[in-house]
Amino acid sequence: MAAEGTAVAGGGAVGDRLAKDSLRQFQCPDAAPNRRRGSSLSRDAERRAYQCCREYLGGAWRQARPEDLRVDPVSGGLSNLLFRCSLPDHLPSVGKEPREVLLRLYGAILQGVDSLVLESVMFAILAERSLGPQLYGVFPEGRLEQYIPSRPLKTCELREPVLSAEIATKMARFHGMEMPFTKEPHWLFGTMERKLLDSTPSPVVFCHNDVQEGNILLLSEPENTDRLMLVDFEYSSYNYRGFDIGNHFCEWVYDYTHEEWPFYKAQPADYPTRGQQLHFIRHYLAEGKKGDTVSQEEQRKLEEDLLVEANRYALASHFFWGLWSILQASMSTIEFGYLEYAQSRFQFYFQQKGQLSGFHPSS
Structure with a gap:
């Protein structure tokens, strides 16, 4: 689910009044943001954008006149304006x-504030490691990032074997990072049935937590053999490996570019098959155990265990994003069927829950 910069993700409180007042000055007062048609800026907001670029970027930006600056809306996520x-x-x-x-x-x-500071540190570290865009400026109501010529993947492209393999490799590299944040997996405890977490062992790694097509860029001018880049790290934290993989599998089902209400389309039959999941998992494991050799029997056990792990934690994905969507429905001004989406995620949750053998969480 495209869901940048929310309190649920970072563990922080809903933003303070200063941040809200600053945001109001940026937003066009007579047009609610719409992720499909883009977002519009008032003339005053364009001047504010100019001031931010001038102050944080310097150089030629200080010499440009306000009317020289070109500001174009970019189709973004469901809680940020780009x-x-x-x-x-x-x-x-x-x-x-x-x-x-x-x-x-x-x-x-x-x-x-604490969450924004942590996110900025995370963003800068990932940029240094060439795992994300450069960070040029941070301020209470937003930030300035590197613009990368690219396009986000389409939902249908997640199932393309070559791209799926590269996504798996990217995720494995992400999970292999050491980051200066708490290693305790607090991210799910407040929202998910604890019995799932207790009954399904999963390593705690640094997770993206939102690897969906809108957060995977297909680079127009790749600098090396990597054609893809993960972006939008607002939810990134130490979390259970199974959640990141299971959540990605869930995103095969949802297309957020649908032009009519509720502005998404769900195709439960598009959830990856066992063969497609194994394709992803094998590339994921291959990246994580480079230089190690295991027997065929050990390899099969690793694959089967991760299949079970990912599909059980897919339940956590449905549960989490269902709750998130209910919260967004009461606060967001973006035109999207949040309550319909929550209902879809919970329906899928119970459908998958019934299909998983050996797992009987408390109701």
């Missing part, structure tokens, strides 16, 4: 300042 800010062609660069950036404005459900 805008591409560009310098005019006639204005030469002064130094190494970027020519264009992505301006991200946090949505109606905001994180607390």
Whole structure:
């Protein structure tokens, strides 16, 4: 689920009044943001965007006039507003300042100050490791990021074997990182049945927690053999490995580009088959155990165990995003069928729950 920058993810409280007031100054007062048609900025908001770019980027951005700056809406997630800010062609660069950036404005459900600080640190570390875009500026109501020529994957592309294998490899690399954050998996405890977590062993690793097609960019100009880049790390934290994989499998079902109400389309039959899951899992395990050799019997056991783990934690994905969507329905101004989506996730939860043998959580 495309869900950037919410209090649920980071564990912080709903944003304070200063952050909300700053956001109101950015948003167009007569148009509710819509992720399908893009978001619009008022003239005052365009001036504010200019001020942010001028202050944080320097160089040619300080020489540009407000009317020179080009600000284009970018179709974003379900809780953030995204805008591409560009310098005019006639204005030469002064130094190494970027020519264009992505301006991200946090949505109606905001994180607390502590969560925003942690997210900024995380974003910077991932950028240094070439696992995410560069970070150019951070302020209470949003941030400035590297604009990367690319497009997000389509839901149907998640099932393409070559792309699925690369996503699995990216996820394995992500899980292999050591990050300076709490290693306790607190992320699910407040929302998921504890019996699931107790009955299904899963290693605690650094997880993205939202590997869906909108958060996977297909690069227009890849610098190496990697064609994909994971983005939107608002939910990233130490969590159970099974959640990240199971959540990704759930996202095969949902297309968030549907043009009519409720602005998503669910195809439960598109949940990956056993063969498709094994394809993903084998590439995931191959990346994680480079240099290690295991017997065929051990390999089969690793694969079967991870299949069970991922599908049980897929239940946690449905439960979590169902609750998240109910919360968004009461606060978000983005046009989306949040309550319908919550109902879909809970229906899928009970459907999958009944299909999993050997797992009987408390009701």
